[in-house]
Amino acid sequence: MDDQPGLSDQYRMSSPWPLIVVLGLLFSELGLLFNVFPVAVGGLLLFVGAIAGIVLESGYADRPWNLLAGLGVALCVLGALVTVTQLDSVTLDAITTVVGQPNGIVGRGVELLIAGIVSVVIGAGGRVAESESI
Amino acid sequence: MVEAQLVLTALMGLFLAGVAVWLSRIEDWRSYTPLAGGGGAVGEESGYAHNEKPSGLIRWLTTVDHKDIGILYGVYSIIAFAVGGIMVILMRTELLTPDEAIIGSQFYNSLLTSHGITMLFLFGTPMIAAFGNYFIPLLVNAEDMAFPRINAIAFWMLPPGALLVWAGFLVVPFTDIQPAQTAWTLYTPLSAGVGTGTQAGVSGLGIDFMLLGLHFTGLSATMGAINFIATIFTDRGSDVNWANLDIFSWTMLTQSGLILFAFPLLGSALIMLLLDRNFGTTFFLAEGGGPILWQHLFWFFGHPEVYILALPPMGLVSFILPKFSGRKLFGFKFVVYSTLAIGVLSFGVWAHHMFATGIDPRIRASFEAVSLAIAIPSAVKVFNWTTTLWGGNLRLTAPMLFCVGAVSNFIFGGVTGVFTAAIPIDLVLHDTYYIVGHFHYILMGLLAFTVFAGIYYWFPIITGKMYQKRLAKWHFWLTMIGTNITFFAMLLLGYLGMPRRYATYTFGVGPQQIIEVLHQVTTLGAFILLVGQIIWVWNMIQSWYEAPTLQDNDPWDLKETGQFTNEWGWNERRLETAIADGGEEEEATMTDGGDPVDGSADAE
Ligand code: HEM
Ligand SMILES: [Cu+2]
Numbered sequence: 001m002d003d004q005p006g007l008s009d010q011y012r013m014s015s016p017w018p019l020i021v022v023l024g025l026l027f028s029e030l031g032l033l034f035n036v037f038p039v040a041v042g043g044l045l046l047f048v049g050a051i052a053g054i055v056l057e058s059g060y061a062d063r064p065w066n067l068l069a070g071l072g073v074a075l076c077v078l079g080a081l082v083t084v085t086q087l088d089s090v091t092l093d094a095i096t097t098v099v100g101q102p103n104g105i106v107g108r109g110v111e112l113l114i115a116g117i118v119s120v121v122i123g124a125g126g127r128v129a130e131s132e133s134i
Numbered sequence: 135m136v137e138a139q140l141v142l143t144a145l146m147g148l149f150l151a152g153v154a155v156w157l158s159r160i161e162d163w164r165s166y167t168p169l170a171g172g173g174g175a176v177g178e179e180s181g182y183a184h185n186e187k188p189s190g191l192i193r194w195l196t197t198v199d200h201k202d203i204g205i206l207y208g209v210y211s212i213i214a215f216a217v218g219g220i221m222v223i224l225m226r227t228e229l230l231t232p233d234e235a236i237i238g239s240q241f242y243n244s245l246l247t248s249h250g251i252t253m254l255f256l257f258g259t260p261m262i263a264a265f266g267n268y269f270i271p272l273l274v275n276a277e278d279m280a281f282p283r284i285n286a287i288a289f290w291m292l293p294p295g296a297l298l299v300w301a302g303f304l305v306v307p308f309t310d311i312q313p314a315q316t317a318w319t320l321y322t323p324l325s326a327g328v329g330t331g332t333q334a335g336v337s338g339l340g341i342d343f344m345l346l347g348l349h350f351t352g353l354s355a356t357m358g359a360i361n362f363i364a365t366i367f368t369d370r371g372s373d374v375n376w377a378n379l380d381i382f383s384w385t386m387l388t389q390s391g392l393i394l395f396a397f398p399l400l401g402s403a404l405i406m407l408l409l410d411r412n413f414g415t416t417f418f419l420a421e422g423g424g425p426i427l428w429q430h431l432f433w434f435f436g437h438p439e440v441y442i443l444a445l446p447p448m449g450l451v452s453f454i455l456p457k458f459s460g461r462k463l464f465g466f467k468f469v470v471y472s473t474l475a476i477g478v479l480s481f482g483v484w485a486h487h488m489f490a491t492g493i494d495p496r497i498r499a500s501f502e503a504v505s506l507a508i509a510i511p512s513a514v515k516v517f518n519w520t521t522t523l524w525g526g527n528l529r530l531t532a533p534m535l536f537c538v539g540a541v542s543n544f545i546f547g548g549v550t551g552v553f554t555a556a557i558p559i560d561l562v563l564h565d566t567y568y569i570v571g572h573f574h575y576i577l578m579g580l581l582a583f584t585v586f587a588g589i590y591y592w593f594p595i596i597t598g599k600m601y602q603k604r605l606a607k608w609h610f611w612l613t614m615i616g617t618n619i620t621f622f623a624m625l626l627l628g629y630l631g632m633p634r635r636y637a638t639y640t641f642g643v644g645p646q647q648i649i650e651v652l653h654q655v656t657t658l659g660a661f662i663l664l665v666g667q668i669i670w671v672w673n674m675i676q677s678w679y680e681a682p683t684l685q686d687n688d689p690w691d692l693k694e695t696g697q698f699t700n701e702w703g704w705n706e707r708r709l710e711t712a713i714a715d716g717g718e719e720e721e722a723t724m725t726d727g728g729d730p731v732d733g734s735a736d737a738e
Contacts, residue, residue: 013187014196016160018286020153025353026294027146029346033408037139042146046153053157054283105413 017054024050035107044075044115052123063130069123072116079112160188160196198282203289204268205596207260208589210292212671214256215582217300219667221249225637226660229653232640240332242637243315244340248300250318251344254443255351256296258581262446263288263358265588266386268596270362272701273380275371280364284357291354298347302340312337314344317635319436322418322428326410342411345404352401355442359390359397380699381463384470385449388477389442395481396438403431426491433484441480444576445473447584448515448544451537454584454591455519458534459526460695465518472511479508489557490564498557505555512548516541531690532606536587539614543579546618547572550625565635568628571621578617578663586613586670593674594689595705599681605673612666620659623652 027043030036048071052064061067086106087094098106187193187202197203225245228236237245267285271278279285297304302313312332316325325341327334333341366379366387407428409415416422456463463469485493485501519541528534550572554560563569586609593601630644630652639649687706692698 013199013202013282014193015198015283015286016157016196018198018283019195019290020157021287022290022294023153025291026350029349033342033346033412036142038143038146042150046150058283 015054015057017050017057020046020050021054024048032108032111035104035111037107037111040108040111041115041118044112045118048072048075048115048119063127065123065126065130067123068126069120072119072121072123075112075116075119077116079109079114079116081109082106082112083109160192196286198278198286200267200271200279200282200285203279203285204264204266206289207264207267207292210289210296211257211261211264214252214260214296216667216671218249218252218257219664221245221252223660223664225249226657228637229639230657232638232646232650232653234638237637239637240312240315243317243635244302244313246635247314247317247344248303251299251348252296253577254318254439255348256292256299258443258577259351259355260292261585262386262389262443263355265382265446265450265585265592266358266362269592269701270365270383270386271369272704273383273699274366274369274374275700276365276369278369279361280369281361285361288354288357288361291350291357295347295350295354298343298350301343301347306340310336311339311343314341316341319432320345320407320428321432322407322410322425323420325407325428326418328419338411342408345408345411349401349404352397352404355393356397356401359393362386362390363394374700381452381466381469382446382449385445385452385473388473389445392438392442392445392477392480396435396442399431400435400439403428403435406431426488426493429488429491430484433487434481436487437484438480440573440576441476443581445476447540447581448473450584450588451519451540451580452515454533454587455537455541456522457591457690457692457695457697458529458531458537459522460528461522461526462697463518464521464524465514468514469518472514475511476508479504479511483508483555486555486560489560502555502557506552509548509552509555512544516545516548527695531590532601532603532610533587533591535607535610535614536583536590539610539617540580540583540587543575543583543617546621547575547579550575563628565633566628567624567632567634570634571624571628574621574624575617578621583613583617586610589674591690592701593677594684594686595701597678597681598683598709599677600684600689601677601681602673605669609666609670609673612662612669616659616662616666618659620656620663623656623659627652627656 024043024045024047027039028047029043031038031040031043048068051071052061052068055061055067056064083098083106084090086098086103086109099110187197187199194202194206197206222245224237225242228234228242267279270276300313302311305311306313314325315333323329324331324333327338327341332338366383370379406415406417410417410419418425418428452463452469482504483501485497486505489498489501523538530538550568554563554569554572590601590606593599627649630649632639632643632649632652639646639653643649687709688698688702692702
């Protein structure tokens with residue numbers, strides 16, 4: 001069921017990913033709720049990475065990169081939405097004021113955005129690197 | 135502040151690196167351990183020759199086998215049961231005297247809150263999932279659960295959930311953070327941090343932790359439910375069909391349906407509450423949606439939750455009781471129908487928890503009607519259990535004793551529930567110890583009793599050993615007597631007007647002296663219960679480690695009465711392959727369903 005070419009059948013009743021998915025979600029939620037930047041970003045990265053990993057391992061995907069980038073885009077959209085709610089108007093001025101003096105909600109939006117951007121970069125990078133090596 | 139951020143960033147980076155190293159080590163083992171035979175590039179199914187799991191701690195951290203996960207769920211739930219139990223022993227000790235003597239009332243309130251949440255979300259729901267995980271795939275002849283990895287994720291959500299729920303207690307010695315004191319119902323505005331009490335600001339962080347923890351356990355339950363539904367619908371063996379699906383699987387299926395509709399709602403309501411607490415929204419504030427909105431959302435989840443905790447135990451009684459009565463479950467179909475009926479009706483009664491809030495009387499009346507109606511399918515089950523026992527060939531083993539005890543307790547719990555469903559009576563009894571007595575007759579009397587019944591009944595399959603029967607009898611009688619002393623005294627306290635959720639009873643609500651005596655009787659009952667559970671834990675641990683390996687494949691003589699169901703068949707095959715390493719023997723499918731598949735002849 002979960003065999004991959006080249007991977008032996010040994011330990012097919014085990015997977016390291018579930019635990020990591022949970023840790024990722026745990027740190028994301030803690031970090032976002034209490035607005036702790038490193039915990040939130042690290043947790044989100046772990047979470048999306050683990051989802052890509054577990055989907056890959058279960059054989060629902062051949063490569064993790066598209067999924068990773070896709071989840072990154074989702075995080076970016078979410079982060080942007082959260083930030084936009086704090087704007088008085090959608091102008092460059094408003095954006096600079098808010099980002100210059102971020103309140104708690106903008107802080108969370110930025111955490112989501114940064115984690116999203118990093119995921120997109122890794123996903124895209126992985127794609128490029130692998131397409132060259134194959 | 136900046137330094138703290140830097141340290142945290144470094145720690146988080148280290149942690150991520152650690153995860154990466156761990157992962158690469160595990161992936162290494164998986165890729166480079168040579169196959170036992172063959173040795174081709176593509177792994178083939180090579181029988182029993184290769185290991186399916188790593189050994190030691192890593193096995194338990196990485197397992198996706200439903201039986202291992204079932205054991206993990208079980209051990210976790212029993213630890214939670216012990217924690218919740220110790221909390222309540224402290225509370226009951228405080229209540230020995232009318233005034234604040236041993237623990238302060240704030241600590242009492244914290245214990246009260248955590249006791250409820252621990253027992254419902256960290257013990258009750260996961261313990262049922264423990265049985266489901268271990269036995270549903272065996273009962274329906276499935277290879278494993280439908281989504282083994284999601285199954286593992288669902289389990290691993292629980293330990294962080296528990297730590298978060300208990301976080302207030304863990305940090306209160308070092309910080310200003312207080313454990314939550316909201317009671318398990320989390321009523322706003324108190325839980326929203328309004329006012330000057332300990333539930334807002336820094337000391338209120340305990341509530342935020344607890345809400346996050348609840349969120350985790352809710353996710354866990356939802357993922358588990360999806361898995362049970364998918365397994366029962368799509369992974370049944372070819373010889374298990376809807377007509378012969380066993381009664382425990384039926385109740386798990388219905389329960390999973392309830393979880394699917396109830397828990398996501400709780401999750402959303404929890405997020406709304408978190409937003410109110412931390413982001414300035416006003417969902418449940420008087421100037422916004424209003425506190426009653428919380429009660430509606432909470433109880434729309436909360437009442438189904440009580441059936442989430444009651445249906446599988448009812449299924450366990452229906453499953454185990456006939457095995458020791460020497461006959462099939464009486465009126466199997468009606469037990470299934472009543473399960474489904476309860477499942478549907480349970481979403482239409484939630485406002486019976488809100489009769490005293492001043493909601494529109496016409497709404498109250500309709501909820502009264504549905505609440506009275508739900509008593510009917512509950513009673514159907516009681517009559518079916520009784521008629522199964524009637525004239526049966528009863529064998530009073532420990533699982534049977536706990537089943538009969540559960541039926542008896544459920545009658546008390548159910549009948550007291552019907553009374554509170556009547557508005558005029560509820561207005562008198564609401565928020566008194568009567569309510570506490572009512573639901574404990576069901577949660578302790580039915581849920582915990584059937585958990586014990588299930589553990590004793592399947593102990594030979596899970597451990598390959600037999601428990602010590604004398605100790606089990608002691609456990610039963612102490613638990614039965616303790617439960618009835620404790621919770622009957624609570625019913626009486628409620629009649630006398632003793633309000634629930636108080637650390638003291640120096641205020642004059644009724645006859646002081648009788649109330650004091652009844653409180654002491656309740657505490658006595660709780661201590662009897664404690665002794666019984668210590669005996670049980672001892673019995674389980676000692677028997678698992680030291681009992682001789684069981685040679686008998688049919689320790690309950692189920693073959694005699696044609697009730698040797700699938701999970702025992704699986705166990706027998708496992709033992710025979712272990713001994714002889716021989717081929718598969720012929721299988722006669724035997725569920726305990728209504729209609730036999732291959733004719734009942736081959737069971738005799
Ligand atoms: C025969 C069917 C039942 C009826 C008619 C019934 C009725 C009620 C009513 C009207 C209340 C609210 C009382 C009040 O707060 O004033 C209540 C409370 C409660 N019931 Fe039941 N009940 C039934 C079965 C159950 C079952 C099967 C369970 C648990 C598995 C259960 C658990 C609870 C709990 C936990 C509470 C207290 C909630 C709280 O305020 O903390 N009930 N019941
Ligand atoms: Cu209810």
